[in-house]
Each structure stands twice: as C-alpha cells, then as structure tokens.
Amino acid sequence: MKTYLECFPCFLNQALRAGRIATDDEKKIKRLLDEVGMMLKDIPLESTPPASGKMIYKKVSEISGVPDPYKEIKEESTEKCLALYPSLKHMVAKSDDKLLTAIRIAIAGNVIDFGANKNFDIDKEIEAALKRDFAVCDYTEFREHLNEADEILYLGDNAGECVFDRILIETMKKPVIYVVRGVPVINDATYEDAVQAGINRVATILSSGTDAPGTIINTCSAEFKKVFESAGFIISKGQGNYEALSNEKRPIFFLLKVKCHVIANDMGLTEGDMVLKSIIK
Amino acid sequence: MKTYLECFPCFLNQALRAGRIATDDEKKIKRLLDEVGMMLKDIPLESTPPASGKMIYKKVSEISGVPDPYKEIKEESTEKCLALYPSLKHMVAKSDDKLLTAIRIAIAGNVIDFGANKNFDIDKEIEAALKRDFAVCDYTEFREHLNEADEILYLGDNAGECVFDRILIETMKKPVIYVVRGVPVINDATYEDAVQAGINRVATILSSGTDAPGTIINTCSAEFKKVFESAGFIISKGQGNYEALSNEKRPIFFLLKVKCHVIANDMGLTEGDMVLKSIIK
Numbered sequence: 001m002k003t004y005l006e007c008f009p010c011f012l013n014q015a016l017r018a019g020r021i022a023t024d025d026e027k028k029i030k031r032l033l034d035e036v037g038m039m040l041k042d043i044p045l046e047s048t049p050p051a052s053g054k055m056i057y058k059k060v061s062e063i064s065g066v067p068d069p070y071k072e073i074k075e076e077s078t079e080k081c082l083a084l085y086p087s088l089k090h091m092v093a094k095s096d097d098k099l100l101t102a103i104r105i106a107i108a109g110n111v112i113d114f115g116a117n118k119n120f121d122i123d124k125e126i127e128a129a130l131k132r133d134f135a136v137c138d139y140t141e142f143r144e145h146l147n148e149a150d151e152i153l154y155l156g157d158n159a160g161e162c163v164f165d166r167i168l169i170e171t172m173k174k175p176v177i178y179v180v181r182g183v184p185v186i187n188d189a190t191y192e193d194a195v196q197a198g199i200n201r202v203a204t205i206l207s208s209g210t211d212a213p214g215t216i217i218n219t220c221s222a223e224f225k226k227v228f229e230s231a232g233f234i235i236s237k238g239q240g241n242y243e244a245l246s247n248e249k250r251p252i253f254f255l256l257k258v259k260c261h262v263i264a265n266d267m268g269l270t271e272g273d274m275v276l277k278s279i280i281k
Numbered sequence: 282m283k284t285y286l287e288c289f290p291c292f293l294n295q296a297l298r299a300g301r302i303a304t305d306d307e308k309k310i311k312r313l314l315d316e317v318g319m320m321l322k323d324i325p326l327e328s329t330p331p332a333s334g335k336m337i338y339k340k341v342s343e344i345s346g347v348p349d350p351y352k353e354i355k356e357e358s359t360e361k362c363l364a365l366y367p368s369l370k371h372m373v374a375k376s377d378d379k380l381l382t383a384i385r386i387a388i389a390g391n392v393i394d395f396g397a398n399k400n401f402d403i404d405k406e407i408e409a410a411l412k413r414d415f416a417v418c419d420y421t422e423f424r425e426h427l428n429e430a431d432e433i434l435y436l437g438d439n440a441g442e443c444v445f446d447r448i449l450i451e452t453m454k455k456p457v458i459y460v461v462r463g464v465p466v467i468n469d470a471t472y473e474d475a476v477q478a479g480i481n482r483v484a485t486i487l488s489s490g491t492d493a494p495g496t497i498i499n500t501c502s503a504e505f506k507k508v509f510e511s512a513g514f515i516i517s518k519g520q521g522n523y524e525a526l527s528n529e530k531r532p533i534f535f536l537l538k539v540k541c542h543v544i545a546n547d548m549g550l551t552e553g554d555m556v557l558k559s560i561i562k
Contacts, residue, residue, distance in 0.1 A: 005300075005307065008314045009293035016286055026286065026326070033289045033321055040318030045311060 050214030077160025109164025135273035157238030162197035214240030331495030358441025390445025416554035438519030443478035495521030
C-alpha cells in the first residue's frame with residue numbers, strides 16, 4: 001500500500017504516543033517530534049507506511065535511549081491473553097465451524113495494536129468478533145487452500161495477539177512456520193513474545209529479520225525471503241503486514257481488523273471491519 | 282497558552298485540511314506537509330499555538346497560490362447564519378434572561394471553526410447551547426462589568442459566527458468596537474466578513490492587524506494595541522483568542538466552546554464545554 005497524505009500527521013501522532021511510552025522527558029519528546037517532522041520530506045508517497053514506521057520507531061529508541069519501550073506492555077498483553085486461552089479454546093471446541101471461529105478469534109486478537117490504537121478492550125473485541133459479519137470473507141477459498149497445503153507460512157503481527165494466532169494454528173492442524181519481527185518495533189511480536197505465548201509448542205518460529213512494523217520484503221533476511229518466495233499458503237496478520245504486502249503477487253490471505261480510515265479507504269471498507277481477504281485472484 | 286506536544290501532530294493535520302481546501306494538487310499538499318514538518322523544530326513550547334497557525338496558514342497560501350482558501354466557505358457560513366438571524370432574535374426576545382440567552386447563542390456560533398473542526402451542525406449546536414449548563418459561568422461578574430462599562434472591546438473569531446456576535450452586541454445595548462483579523466487566515470472573520478454579517482450596523486469595526494488565527498498582541502497594529510491596552514471591558518471569542526490572550530493581565534471575559542482536548546486540559550475542562558470565563562481576579 002502507498003503512503004497517503006493522511007499518513008503524515010499520523011506519523012507525528014505515532015511518534016508522540018511512542019515517545020510518551022518511552023520517556024517522561026518532554027524535551028526529548030519535543031526533539032523526537034522535531035526530527036520526525038524533518039524526516040517527512042524524505043518520505044515519498046510511493047513508499048509503504050511501515051517503511052516510515054521503521055524510521056520513526058528507531059528515532060523513538062535513539063532519542064529516548066530505550067531500545068524496547070513496549071517490552072512491559074507486550075509482556076502484560078501476552079499474560080492477559082494467556083489467561084483467556086482456556087475459554088477461547090472452549091469456544092472453538094463447542095462451535096459448529098471450528099475453523100471459522102478460530103479465524104474470528106485470531107482477528108479479534110488483532111486489536112492489540114499500540115501503533116494504530118490508543119484504547120481497546122480485548123474482552124469486548126472477542127465478543128464483537130464472534131458476532132460481527134465479515135466485510136470481506138474469502139473463507140471457502142481459505143479452506144480449500146488450507147486442505148491442499150503441506151505447510152503454512154503465518155506472518156504474525158502484535159505481541160499478545162500471538163496467543164490468538166496459536167488457537168488458529170492448533171485448529172488448522174497443519175505444520176506452521178510462524179514469522180516474527182527481527183527486532184522490537186512498537187508492540188509487534190518478536191521471538192521472545194511468540195515463545196511467551198507458547199507458539200514454539202505448535203509451530204516453528206522464524207524471524208523475518210525486519211525492523212519495520214510490517215513484513216517489507218526488501219528489509220527481510222535472505223533466509224526469510226527464500227521461505228516467503230516458495231511458500232504455497234501464506235496467512236498475513238494485521239494492518240502493518242497488509243500495508244507492506246498488498247502489492248505482492250503471492251498466495252496470501254490477509255486476516256485483519258481495519259483500524260484506520262486510510263486503510264479503510266485503500267481497501268474500500270469501513271473502520272472496524274473484519275477482513276479475511278485472498279489476493280490469489 | 283503554551284504549545285503542548287499534542288499540538289504538533291495537530292499542526293500537520295491543520296495543514297493537510299487547509300491544503301485540501303486550497304488545492305486538489307497532491308504534490309503541492311505533499312510539499313506543504315514537508316515544509317510544515319520542517320517548521321516544527323522552530324516552534325518552541327513557550328510560543329502560543331496561533332503563532333504557529335500564522336506560519337502554517339501562510340504556507341498554505343504560498344504553496345497553493347490561493348491567498349484566501351476559505352473565502353467561499355466564509356461567505357456561505359455568513360449567509361447561512363444570516364438566515365437564522367430572525368429566529369435567533371425571536372429566541373432572545375421571548376427569553377426570561379435576554380443577556381444570558383444572547384451569550385449562549387454567541388457561544389453556539391463559536392462552533393463554526395474550520396481550524397479545530399471538520400464537521401459541525403449549527404442548528405444542533407444552537408439547540409444544545411440553549412440547554413447545556415456552562416462549565417464555567419462568570420455571568421454575575423460579566424453583568425456587573427457590563428453595567429459599568431462605557432464601551433466594549435469585542436474580539437471576534439470566525440466568519441459566520443459574527444452574526445451570532447451581532448445578536449449579543451444588540452442585546453448588550455452599549456457602544457462596541459468589534460475586532461477582526463488584519464488578513465484572511467483560516468475562516469476567521471475579516472472586515473468584509475463582519476460587514477456581510479451586518480456588524481457595521483451595530484458596532485465600529487476595527488482590524489487588529491494580525492495575520493494570526495488569534496489576537497497575539499505583538500503581531501497587532503499600534504492602533505489596536507492602544508485600544509486594547511486602554512479597554513475597560515473586553516470580550517474575547519473562541520479558542521484562538523483564548524490561546525493568544527490567556528496570560529494577558531487585562532479585563533477579559535472569554536466566551537468559547539472547548540473544541541480540542543489540549544485546550545480542555547489547559548483549562549481543566551472537557552471537550553464540548555461551554556465557557557464564560559473572567560480573568561479579572
């Protein structure tokens with residue numbers, strides 16, 4: 001996805017939000033905003049938003065001196081989600097269409113996003129996600145591809161959300177490679193976060209190598225690129241991965257909740273919409 | 282009022298909104314955002330927000346080549362408000378406390394603000410303003426000072442809103458100097474807008490000389506400064522004037538609707554609050 005004009009004020013807002021999490025020092029946050037302000041001229045509309053996210057969150061760490069400002073928030077998110085795990089498993093077990101219920105739960109988990117959101121209530125999100133109609137639902141295609149797949153490449157998004165992904169992985173009953181970011185960026189899941197969520201018990205965890213809040217292929221490791229290029233069935237979670245990959249010609253299913261009006265416009269959808277979208281057309 | 286960290290993303294948002302009104306040329310708007318981004322580092326937290334507004338809206342005109350992007354919007358606002366004038370006059374005439382009703386109407390008019398707001402419904406605003414309790418209401422003081430005043434210095438804010446100010450001016454029954462901006466900035470009222478609203482029939486119109494969206498004294502003309510410094514009773518409409526004047530030690534009554542969370546925090550109030558606040562303490 002390209003960068004829209006509306007993304008520029010949002011970049012400043014994201015810097016401010018992350019700056020406040022990283023430090024209480026108003027002078028440092030002002031310097032951060034100054035420097036992000038100066039970066040704007042070097043961001044072409046043709047770049048993807050997570051390419052800018054990468055630079056912005058790097059600046060947050062640089063100026064605040066805190067390499068992983070979201071560390072505690074991520075750990076707490078995962079703990080909270082793990083506490084929900086048994087009841088979510090029960091929800092899947094008793095449902096008529098276990099796969100679809102697990103997909104709904106995985107999308108509900110996508111709300112745990114400190115880049116796009118300020119506030120969210122995970123319990124309410126799950127309740128809503130179980131009832132709400134999908135805005136785009138390529139479920140038949142998803143099921144068909146899943147049946148034929150030998151292996152699934154699953155691109156994770158946020159920490160905490162991994163617990164919900166784990167439930168979908170357990171429900172799909174196929175070998176999964178679960179992909180995490182190479183370094184901490186916002187509250188995106190890294191190797192440690194995936195392990196805390198128990199992903200290591202149900203999948204092979206692979207780092208994409210990227211330091212962007214989205215799987216921008218040219219920022220990923222050679223190892224990941226090889227896996228990505230040969231994958232026959234890819235699940236991509238969240239907005240950041242959608243922004244990075246929406247123009248790739250690969251067998252990708254996007255699972256996400258639309259959390260900003262720019263992405264809503266780009267997809268022809270509305271904020272709050274639940275999406276299971278195939279680009280294998 | 283100082284500039285808060287939250288103001289910086291808002292500056293970008295304002296530039297984008299004004300840029301879109303001034304031009305359809307995406308490249309020009311991108312250049313505008315780039316240049317406003319670069320300006321941020323030169324904005325100290327100690328400056329008032331309208332001092333930055335002044336520079337931002339100047340950039341909008343410079344880059345778009347449109348000196349007064351809000352010209353048509355202002356004319357339409359005034360026309361729409363003039364159509365409401367008879368029924369508003371009737372509302373005042375039949376009310377038990379005519380002065381208070383006219384103050385409520387003047388505050389309702391303060392919602393016509395293209396700097397702070399995207400959308401508003403003036404009919405609904407009037408209805409709400411007539412019912413809603415004031416968050417701060419120094420009405421007794423206001424009435425006392427009004428009784429003693431020989432002349433009122435009335436600092437206008439937005440075009441359209443002038444029609445509502447005219448009703449308050451007519452109700453106060455005292456000589457009024459009505460102050461407008463020196464040049465067009467956002468949808469703030471200039472001499473022409475005040476005349477279109479019929480202010481010239483009920484008051485002497487005076488330009489403050491400023492090109493900022495708020496009466497920042499050191500950007501005003503010598504003539505205005507003299508009038509301001511000797512005024513015994515000053516009514517200041519709107520956020521921009523509050524931001525510019527909140528630290529002045531003059532007999533000012535602020536009439537405004539709180540339209541952003543930064544000002545709400547600064548005043549210890551909530552967004553949407555109606556304020557009649559004296560700083561003669």
